[in-house]
Amino acid sequence: xxxxxxxxxxxxxxxxxxxxxxxxxxxxxxxxxxxxxxxxxxxxxxxxxxxxxxxxxxxxxxxxxxxxxxxxxxxxxxxxxxxxxxxxxxxxxxxxxxxxxxxxxxxxxxxxxxxxxxxxxxxxxx
Numbered sequence: 001x002x003x004x005x006x007x008x009x010x011x012x013x014x015x016x017x018x019x020x021x022x023x024x025x026x027x028x029x030x031x032x033x034x035x036x037x038x039x040x041x042x043x044x045x046x047x048x049x050x051x052x053x054x055x056x057x058x059x060x061x062x063x064x065x066x067x068x069x070x071x072x073x074x075x076x077x078x079x080x081x082x083x084x085x086x087x088x089x090x091x092x093x094x095x096x097x098x099x100x101x102x103x104x105x106x107x108x109x110x111x112x113x114x115x116x117x118x119x120x121x122x123x124x125x126x
Contacts, residue, residue: 007045009075021075037116045073047115052086054093055121056109063090071115080113080122 008025012018028034037047049071052064064086071081082090094100099108108124 035118035120037118040070041072046070047073049113049115050117051112051114052082052090053112053114054090054097054109055112056097059097059109060112061093063093071113080111 004023006023006025006027008020008022008028010020010022029036040046040048047070049065049069051062051066053060053062064082069083069086094108097109105124110124111122111126113120113122
């Protein structure tokens with residue numbers, strides 16, 4: 001973590017819009033739109049995930065990390081990785097709901113990642 005105690009990432013909503021990355025930023029906890037997580041890694045910016053689920057209307061299915069798993073915050077990519085067993089469960093649940101191809105992603109459920117009691121919703125468009 002390069003000796004930094006905190007960092008901030010501010011991403012624009014539109015594709016191609018400006019984004020900002022700031023090390024040792026001022027504490028913005030409690031400000032509207034600000035999400036904070038405790039860092040669990042000593043050498044990396046890692047957080048503890050307490051659950052991964054699919055939300056499709058009122059249907060909610062847990063698909064992984066129920067006992068907790070780690071995640072590295074990597075500002076250099078939009079990739080979201082997950083443990084292999086969680087991915088297999090994720091794919092199984094998508095298939096059981098009838099989702100197979102990429103023709104119309106708007107019909108897919110939201111991916112919800114729970115970190116420190118906060119649910120981060122990733123719609124199919126994310």
